[in-house]
Every structure is written in structure tokens, then in C-alpha cells.
Amino acid sequence: MDDNQIINLFFQRNEDAINAVDEKYGSKLNALAANILQSREDGLECVNDMYMKAWNSIPPARPEYLFAFLATSARNIAIDMIRKNNAGKRQAKVVELTKELEECIGDGGLQTHLDKEDIGEMLSHFLETVDKNKRIIFLRRYWYSDSIKDISERMQMSESAVKVTLHRTRKELRKYLESEGLYL
Numbered sequence: 001m002d003d004n005q006i007i008n009l010f011f012q013r014n015e016d017a018i019n020a021v022d023e024k025y026g027s028k029l030n031a032l033a034a035n036i037l038q039s040r041e042d043g044l045e046c047v048n049d050m051y052m053k054a055w056n057s058i059p060p061a062r063p064e065y066l067f068a069f070l071a072t073s074a075r076n077i078a079i080d081m082i083r084k085n086n087a088g089k090r091q092a093k094v095v096e097l098t099k100e101l102e103e104c105i106g107d108g109g110l111q112t113h114l115d116k117e118d119i120g121e122m123l124s125h126f127l128e129t130v131d132k133n134k135r136i137i138f139l140r141r142y143w144y145s146d147s148i149k150d151i152s153e154r155m156q157m158s159e160s161a162v163k164v165t166l167h168r169t170r171k172e173l174r175k176y177l178e179s180e181g182l183y184l
Helices: 002-010 016-037 041-056 064-087 090-106 109-113 115-128 132-142 146-156 161-180
Strands: none
Touching: 002 016, 016 041, 016 064, 041 064, 064 161, 115 132, 115 161, 132 146, 132 161, 146 161
């Protein structure tokens, strides 16, 4: 079943929409959430919450890219779950990724001037300018929260090469943001 057919099921309030999403994207969404949460069980709970959120938001939303819509929702729910479960003590993986990105986007000063959509658009535009391997490595690290080791195995590169690529890509991102008039 294609994405438009699944979205139409949501608009018809047909519960088969959830089954169709689970069949088509369930394993990818579960892997994403479990990787962020470092727990298969918490990942499954997160994806179940995401199904409810999708049911409540489609309609009125009609996502252009269903998987991206669902993955964003699952990722946000997973991050919220980390924050809730670790109130007062941030999970090491999230802190590590945040510190890495502070190198190019600062420590939050950027977010006071732009909303999330603007930041997302700028990041998407930047990622369109880098080669495919850099883009994959960057997204695997900062979107999917993959470890350096997992990325190196996936990309058939040494861990050192992955680290260097990430470092250089973050520097390129910083230059790009500055060229767009953002002084960090």
C-alpha cells in the first residue's frame, strides 16, 4: 500500500491505517526509537505513542512524506521520554550529541533568533550541498543517534574516518550558518 492510500485511511478514520503504517514502517520506527532510548521495550512504547499521535493529527494534517512525518514524531516522543525519565540527570548520549553540535550551532543562542522550522530548513539546505556519504554519516549520527562504531560498520570506514568526517561536516555547517548571516 502506498503512502497516499495509508493517509486516505487516516482521513476515513479507518483503523487499518495503523496496521498499514506498522506493516510498512514499523520496524524502521521501532529501530529509530530503540536506538535513541537504548531500550527495545521503551522504543516499542514510544512507537505505540507515535501511532496514537498520528491518529490524532492525521487529519487535519496531510503529510507530504509520511515516513518523515512519523519518524519526526517518534524521535520527538523518544527525546521527550528521555527528558521525562531523566529529569535532573540528562542521558549521556543526548549530552554527547548536543556537545558535538554546539561546535557549529552554539549553545542555544541560535534558537533564540529562529524557530525550529527555520533551523530545519537551513539544515536541510546545508545537507543538500554536501556529498552523499557526508550527509548519510551526519544524519546517522545526529538524526538516528547512531554510535560512531555503528556508522563505521554501516559505511565500511574506520571509526577515526567517521569522527574526522563528522568534525569537518560540523565545521562546514558552522561556515554555512555564518554565511547565512547567523553569527554564533
